[in-house]
Amino acid sequence: MIEIINVSKSFDGHKELDNLNLNIKTGESTVIIGRSGCGKSVLLKHIIGLLKPDSGHVLIDGKDITRMDEKELSAVRLKFGMLFQGAALFDSLNILENVGFALIEHTNTPRADIIKRVKESLTLVGLKDIEYKKPAELSGGMRKRVGLARAILVRPEIMLYDEPTTGVDPIMGDSINDLIIKLHTKLNVTSIAVTHDMISAYKIADRVAMLYNGKIVADGTPDEIKNTKDPIVRQFITGAGTGPITEGIDFEHLV
Amino acid sequence: MLRDLAKLIGKRFVEFVRYGGGASILLGETLFWIPMPPMRRKQIFEQMSKIGVDSLPIVSLISLFTGMVLALQSAYQMQKISAEIYIAGLVALSMVRELGPVLTALIVAGRIGASITAEVGTMKVTEQIDALETLATNPVKYLVVPRFLALVIMIPLLTLYADVIGGLGGYLIGVHKLNITHAMYMKMTWKALKYKDVYTGLIKSVFFAVIICIVACYEGMRAEGGAEGVGRATTSSVVTSFILIIASDCFFTALFYFLT
Numbered sequence: 001m002i003e004i005i006n007v008s009k010s011f012d013g014h015k016e017l018d019n020l021n022l023n024i025k026t027g028e029s030t031v032i033i034g035r036s037g038c039g040k041s042v043l044l045k046h047i048i049g050l051l052k053p054d055s056g057h058v059l060i061d062g063k064d065i066t067r068m069d070e071k072e073l074s075a076v077r078l079k080f081g082m083l084f085q086g087a088a089l090f091d092s093l094n095i096l097e098n099v100g101f102a103l104i105e106h107t108n109t110p111r112a113d114i115i116k117r118v119k120e121s122l123t124l125v126g127l128k129d130i131e132y133k134k135p136a137e138l139s140g141g142m143r144k145r146v147g148l149a150r151a152i153l154v155r156p157e158i159m160l161y162d163e164p165t166t167g168v169d170p171i172m173g174d175s176i177n178d179l180i181i182k183l184h185t186k187l188n189v190t191s192i193a194v195t196h197d198m199i200s201a202y203k204i205a206d207r208v209a210m211l212y213n214g215k216i217v218a219d220g221t222p223d224e225i226k227n228t229k230d231p232i233v234r235q236f237i238t239g240a241g242t243g244p245i246t247e248g249i250d251f252e253h254l255v
Numbered sequence: 256m257l258r259d260l261a262k263l264i265g266k267r268f269v270e271f272v273r274y275g276g277g278a279s280i281l282l283g284e285t286l287f288w289i290p291m292p293p294m295r296r297k298q299i300f301e302q303m304s305k306i307g308v309d310s311l312p313i314v315s316l317i318s319l320f321t322g323m324v325l326a327l328q329s330a331y332q333m334q335k336i337s338a339e340i341y342i343a344g345l346v347a348l349s350m351v352r353e354l355g356p357v358l359t360a361l362i363v364a365g366r367i368g369a370s371i372t373a374e375v376g377t378m379k380v381t382e383q384i385d386a387l388e389t390l391a392t393n394p395v396k397y398l399v400v401p402r403f404l405a406l407v408i409m410i411p412l413l414t415l416y417a418d419v420i421g422g423l424g425g426y427l428i429g430v431h432k433l434n435i436t437h438a439m440y441m442k443m444t445w446k447a448l449k450y451k452d453v454y455t456g457l458i459k460s461v462f463f464a465v466i467i468c469i470v471a472c473y474e475g476m477r478a479e480g481g482a483e484g485v486g487r488a489t490t491s492s493v494v495t496s497f498i499l500i501i502a503s504d505c506f507f508t509a510l511f512y513f514l515t
Contacts, residue, residue, distance in 0.1 A: 050389070074393075075391070077389055077391045082386070082389045084382045084386055085382070088382040088383045090386070105390065105392050
């Protein structure tokens, strides 16, 4: 269970998260939607403790990670796997060292076992025979898959996805969606994804929450969100140019 | 107008204090993580090779020419009073006490400091540093400590090397151009040099290594705004290192002067 309680965070005087509350149940697949730059990634980084809130608490299985020291936080982080927007593979390491990073760093696992585990992880995301390539030699979609393989290597209990389908073509995007669903059911993980891609959101979510002006303004099943009457949510999910979100913003000069 | 000026000065002062604080915290964290296992020998040796071995050609070239220029420039005056034999001591002392440590530090700050900032900065803006943390790995331990140790070991060694090559430059001019005999040149060199000259130079070089590492890594770790941000951080890293090296050199020279 992940509980986000009254979390606020500002950058340079701008409030990204404003007294935000959200609970995510174990085993649930939650998608947080919202416009680009609305603070979705910031929220995700609070959940894994990469950012500390100005005020408020983030509880993972009842333990407040905002008050933990480095050592405790490291232990909690091993419960997580995170797929970054640009995959964030380590350029200087090959795919084997990237995917096997956690095992190489934190365990004394023999090299042969690491290679076996890395191959299993790569197979799970539909890749093979790339262990000794460098990240720069791979396409965007492949890098995301490798990022996913790295995140699932240590069998996390919670998976975080930051814009999983951004920057890849629609077909690759859909296969990443399928992968997320497969991992969710096969590994039985709690999934939290942030995205502005509604096709992806409807496909992978048990529950959709919308972040707007630093707060969760809507929260429900994909069907409830689809049929909502809330004008803000409606404008976002239909992608309309005019509505309450863009009120006062003049796009005319762009045309 | 006056208010704007006060605001600007205040802002710059706050930035300065924030920078100093941030860099000091990074230094503290680095020192904290150094004794913690695992010892990343492979990474440290890689960095040592990059910093030390790969810098040898440029350090050789610059030290040799500096030694030669020092000898030639001083000969210009010394010849007037027929005191050319003192050139040996002058070159040796200038290299060992001052130019060896400072020139080596400036070369490494430009060559290695810039590359560290660019590398760490790119890792920061592409979220690789965040990724390290999500994999329960401390970025200071993983990225800064190996570079810190490599710099602190290699810069004094490079400095010693620069001292010798600079002396050789002076020797070439002294013996082959100014007709000082080999024996006389060597004698005058050893006569002028004291152990203190060498170790004060080396102490300085260790501090320069700390400055280069902390400034380069700190600039990289606070880089933001894509490629442009990394470029800005890299420039700032080199400029800040240069200023701090020269300023601390002045400070240490004064300190050693009054202490001994």
